Amino acid sequence: DTGVSQDPRHKITKRGQNVTFRCDPISEHNRLYWYRQTLGQGPEFLTYFQNEAQLEKSRLLSDRFSAERPKGSFSTLEIQRTEQGDSAMYLCASSFRQGASGANVLTFGAGSRLTVL
Amino acid sequence: DQQVKQNSPSLSVQEGRISILNCDYTNSMFDYFLWYKKYPAEGPTFLISISSIKDKNEDGRFTVFLNKSAKHLSLHIVPSQPGDSAVYFCAASDNNDMRFGAGTRLTVKP
Numbered sequence: 001d002t003g004v005s006q007d008p009r010h011k012i013t014k015r016g017q018n019v020t021f022r023c024d025p026i027s028e029h030n031r032l033y034w035y036r037q038t039l040g041q042g043p044e045f046l047t048y049f050q051n052e053a054q055l056e057k058s059r060l061l062s063d064r065f066s067a068e069r070p071k072g073s074f075s076t077l078e079i080q081r082t083e084q085g086d087s088a089m090y091l092c093a094s095s096f097r098q099g100a101s102g103a104n105v106l107t108f109g110a111g112s113r114l115t116v117l
Numbered sequence: 118d119q120q121v122k123q124n125s126p127s128l129s130v131q132e133g134r135i136s137i138l139n140c141d142y143t144n145s146m147f148d149y150f151l152w153y154k155k156y157p158a159e160g161p162t163f164l165i166s167i168s169s170i171k172d173k174n175e176d177g178r179f180t181v182f183l184n185k186s187a188k189h190l191s192l193h194i195v196p197s198q199p200g201d202s203a204v205y206f207c208a209a210s211d212n213n214d215m216r217f218g219a220g221t222r223l224t225v226k227p
Binding site: 004033035040041042043044045048055056058091093097102103104105106107108109110111 | 121123126149151153158159160161162163166168206208210212213214215216217218219220
């Protein structure tokens with residue numbers, strides 16, 4: 001297992017275009033998270049899945065953003081009609097969570113950097 | 118809403134000395150607190166955690182202290198090594214999502 005993989009690592013697009021990021025989590029992990037990180041800030045929570053169910057979405061996730069995890073394995077994050085304010089690092093993380101005991105330790109991918117011109 | 122705050126953007130210490138990184142939180146429902154370390158061009162990696170029912174957890178050179186009444190936690194690194202130079206994020210979780218602070222850039226000088 002090579003950890004959490006994200007693709008592409010870098011994406012440059014023009015304002016108004018759609019972009020899609022892919023995340024392949026650690027195979028045994030049932031939870032998958034998306035975060036956004038801008039310069040000088042920590043990761044900001046966007047959404048998470050338990051298996052294929054999307055259980056929580058941040059209000060940061062506007063209607064231009066959609067995330068899917070169709071078979072409970074890989075996930076995609078699509079941003080439609082990109083704006084310059086969408087420029088950020090998009091981080092994916094996964095964890096195994098059963099019940100509510102113990103720390104929910106996330107394993108992060110290296111991120112997908114989006115630049116909107 | 119910034120539920121987890123790291124008020125020091127940077128910290129510089131001499132090799133061999135103690136590094137103390139601080140974090141404050143506002144939500145008393147958090148049940149675990151974690152520290153992550155991030156090197157450039159990599160995602161954050163987990164370092165150490167502490168349950169809300171404990172006040173100290175130690176792992177080698179790293180110790181995390183939790184003061185629930187003050188809603189404050191700190192990470193102590195002793196002795197600090199140049200390889201510890203990275204951005205450190207404090208995080209808090211409640212079994213669902215996880216909230217992160219803005220990070221503190223630690224520089225350990227040889």
